[in-house]
Amino acid sequence: MAHHHSTPTLNELVTGVANRLKTAGTGFYLMVFIALVVVLASAGTGLMAMIKGHENYYNVYREVPWGVLIATYVFFVVSSTGLCLISSIGHVFGVQDFMPIAKRSVFLSIATILSGFFVIAFEIKLPWRMAIWNVISPNLTSNIWWMGTLYGIYLAFMFAEYIFLLMNKHTPAVVCGFSGSVAGIAAHSNLGAVFGLLMGRTYWQGPYMPIYFIASAMMTGCAVIIMFHILGYKLNREEMPSDMQRSLEVTTKVGILLICVILFFTTWKLLAGAAGQPDGAYPVVHSEVVGHHAFIFWFFEILMGMAGPLVLFVLSRGRNLSMMLIASCSMIIGIFVMRYNLVFLGQSLPVYYDLGVNEFKGMLHYAPSVYEWIIAAGGFGMTALLFLIGEKVFDGHKVEHH
Amino acid sequence: MNKHIDFDKLQNEGVENVSNQERRDFLKMGLAITGIFAGGTIFSAISTFNQAQASDFAKKYPYNPHYSMVMQQHRCIDCERCVVACNETNHVPKVHGAYRTTILEKETADALGGKREFIPVLCNQCNLPQCTRVCPTKATYKDQTTGIVLMNIKKCIGCLTCQEGCPYNARYFNEEKKAVDKCNFCWDTRLSKGEKDTACAHACPADVRVFGDLSKQDDRVFKIVHQIERPVWVLRPEAGTRPNVFYTKG
Numbered sequence: 001m002a003h004h005h006s007t008p009t010l011n012e013l014v015t016g017v018a019n020r021l022k023t024a025g026t027g028f029y030l031m032v033f034i035a036l037v038v039v040l041a042s043a044g045t046g047l048m049a050m051i052k053g054h055e056n057y058y059n060v061y062r063e064v065p066w067g068v069l070i071a072t073y074v075f076f077v078v079s080s081t082g083l084c085l086i087s088s089i090g091h092v093f094g095v096q097d098f099m100p101i102a103k104r105s106v107f108l109s110i111a112t113i114l115s116g117f118f119v120i121a122f123e124i125k126l127p128w129r130m131a132i133w134n135v136i137s138p139n140l141t142s143n144i145w146w147m148g149t150l151y152g153i154y155l156a157f158m159f160a161e162y163i164f165l166l167m168n169k170h171t172p173a174v175v176c177g178f179s180g181s182v183a184g185i186a187a188h189s190n191l192g193a194v195f196g197l198l199m200g201r202t203y204w205q206g207p208y209m210p211i212y213f214i215a216s217a218m219m220t221g222c223a224v225i226i227m228f229h230i231l232g233y234k235l236n237r238e239e240m241p242s243d244m245q246r247s248l249e250v251t252t253k254v255g256i257l258l259i260c261v262i263l264f265f266t267t268w269k270l271l272a273g274a275a276g277q278p279d280g281a282y283p284v285v286h287s288e289v290v291g292h293h294a295f296i297f298w299f300f301e302i303l304m305g306m307a308g309p310l311v312l313f314v315l316s317r318g319r320n321l322s323m324m325l326i327a328s329c330s331m332i333i334g335i336f337v338m339r340y341n342l343v344f345l346g347q348s349l350p351v352y353y354d355l356g357v358n359e360f361k362g363m364l365h366y367a368p369s370v371y372e373w374i375i376a377a378g379g380f381g382m383t384a385l386l387f388l389i390g391e392k393v394f395d396g397h398k399v400e401h402h
Numbered sequence: 403m404n405k406h407i408d409f410d411k412l413q414n415e416g417v418e419n420v421s422n423q424e425r426r427d428f429l430k431m432g433l434a435i436t437g438i439f440a441g442g443t444i445f446s447a448i449s450t451f452n453q454a455q456a457s458d459f460a461k462k463y464p465y466n467p468h469y470s471m472v473m474q475q476h477r478c479i480d481c482e483r484c485v486v487a488c489n490e491t492n493h494v495p496k497v498h499g500a501y502r503t504t505i506l507e508k509e510t511a512d513a514l515g516g517k518r519e520f521i522p523v524l525c526n527q528c529n530l531p532q533c534t535r536v537c538p539t540k541a542t543y544k545d546q547t548t549g550i551v552l553m554n555i556k557k558c559i560g561c562l563t564c565q566e567g568c569p570y571n572a573r574y575f576n577e578e579k580k581a582v583d584k585c586n587f588c589w590d591t592r593l594s595k596g597e598k599d600t601a602c603a604h605a606c607p608a609d610v611r612v613f614g615d616l617s618k619q620d621d622r623v624f625k626i627v628h629q630i631e632r633p634v635w636v637l638r639p640e641a642g643t644r645p646n647v648f649y650t651k652g
Contacts, residue, residue: 053577055497062499062574065562125560126580133539133557144563145538199532200569200641279640351571355637357506357521 020392035385042378045371046122057371064347068368069123071340072376076116081188082221083109092177100247104397106162111386119379143193150187202280204346215261220335222255227328236396249318259310284349305334465549467615472626476651477608478520487605491591495578502585525572525585526645532567555581569641
């Protein structure tokens with residue numbers, strides 16, 4: 001751990017970055033290359049869809065207008081909010097054990113939200129209109145409007161916070177971190193409300209979604225923090241210092257708690273949709289638990305996303321890094337599918353289902369097209385790319401000691 | 403063994419000896435068949451004469467003219483002239499999933515005398531629309547004069563949240579217009595040009611779609627939705643959007 005007390009000059013910084021990039025191995029550049037190719041393929045596919053018409057490339061349709069790209073966007077902003085909230089325990093609220101994860105987490109919260117914006121730009125049909133009309137024709141009753149606006153503010157605070165962290169300016173960093181957390185919670189609960197306040201969609205409707213989204217973000221934050229910190233040290237071929245190990249140990253404990261919270265939430269969500277067989281929710285819960293969607297739900301969302309990682313985290317005692325890496329990777333895959341389930345299942349019941357008409361007797365189906373998958377992959381490529389470059393440019397996000 | 407009943411030789415028992423309970427049971431069976439107990443999806447005024455009126459669904463008629471449509475559902479034969487007229491009048495693209503109005507088909511295997519019924523659907527021009535609440539840019543809005551839910555297509559960002567919010571599947575993304583499209587009671591194509599009805603109502607040969615103004619008591623729509631002889635209901639009242647498209651039959 002470096003112990004700088006004088007601020008380095010710009011020349012020293014540039015030389016440092018250049019040296020780190022020069023000494024990086026072939027493996028590093030191969031990974032950067034792959035990530036870059038994925039991002040470019042994704043951007044190319046997205047632009048092609050935008051120009052030639054989304055309907056020619058995406059499998060979403062009138063009754064299921066939101067597909068894997070919305071799910072991917074939700075996944076990334078969930079991750080970003082979670083990174084912000086979990087890391088704020090240390091550098092905003094002063095819990096020492098969480099301090100070492102601050103820099104990398106704040107950096108990754110910016111990387112993940114940019115990845116989310118990257119994907120949503122190709123999901124929304126006319127994103128350039130959004131830039132204009134969101135500003136000059138705001139609808140204050142719209143959760144989408146609040147979410148977009150608040151995430152914009154959130155991103156600005158996170159940028160400012162990261163810069164202050166780099167400059168070792170503690171007080172403004174705390175102010176920005178706290179403001180970012182507030183904006184993040186407001187933005188993210190509004191994203192939950194985008195789903196939760198739709199009166200005609202019983203599976204989503206109610207206060208559950210905004211609350212679930214915040215708890216779920218914190219759970220995701222733990223997984224992402226654990227995974228990227230372990231990967232960061234592997235990438236830089238450095239031994240993890242004891243204070244960082246302690247940090248991941250407490251993050252693992254918080255992660256265990258939050259997995260239990262989400263398992264608890266999910267249990268009651270399912271029971272509420274089953275008991276009394278409520279119209280609009282029961283057929284969805286049925287397909288989720290025992291029907292057409294059951295394998296995806298049980299294998300990815302429950303086993304890979306929560307139950308498996310819960311066992312591994314407990315067995316790791318927060319110290320067995322290999323076990324924690326496997327658990328967090330599994331969790332991230334599971335959480336991605338969890339977001340997909342949330343977005344798709346809410347739409348899977350036709351609005352005219354209870355009318356009993358021939359056109360809408362069954363559940364709706366949707367499978368993403370290869371183009372949608374490529375664009376979704378671009379989000380992951382972008383996070384990977386920013387992570388890799390960030391490790392070299394910001395020297396493993398080392399935290400200065402005061 | 404089949405037990406045949408020879409109807410020709412049966413005596414008419416008359417109705418004098420039918421108990422009130424039997425009358426009620428029979429009526430209940432009829433009501434069940436016509437869908438009043440169909441999972442709470444439709445609400446009928448028949449069981450609460452003089453209590454539930456169209457004005458209860460719409461709460462009040464704040465617009466002038468307060469445009470509305472009543473579907474005389476029993477008259478629909480699914481000829482789809484309404485759909486064709488709508489598509490032509492409003493330049494609806496000829497692609498799958500693009501329509502402003504359509505006719506749904508329901509099997510009524512239990513019903514006496516009929517095997518299916520047809521349910522025309524379109525935008526319900528709700529008094530409390532979800533779509534306008536969720537739109538981030540006010541690209542869709544409730545017209546302050548007529549109550550019609552309109553689109554300002556240049557503001558539409560294509561997030562499709564209005565499609566998610568609509569409990570009536572009344573919206574689709576129109577690739578030609580580059581905006582979400584929906585029924586606007588032919589506002590731009592007919593009403594604003596002095597026509598008195600919509601293309602679909604005009605084209606209907608069976609007088610299914612009755613278009614009118616709920617703010618006028620002598621209007622045909624007002625009279626149909628306020629009579630108490632026949633049931634009047636709306637689709638998906640539980641969504642709470644206070645629709646202005648009503649259904650009746652019988």
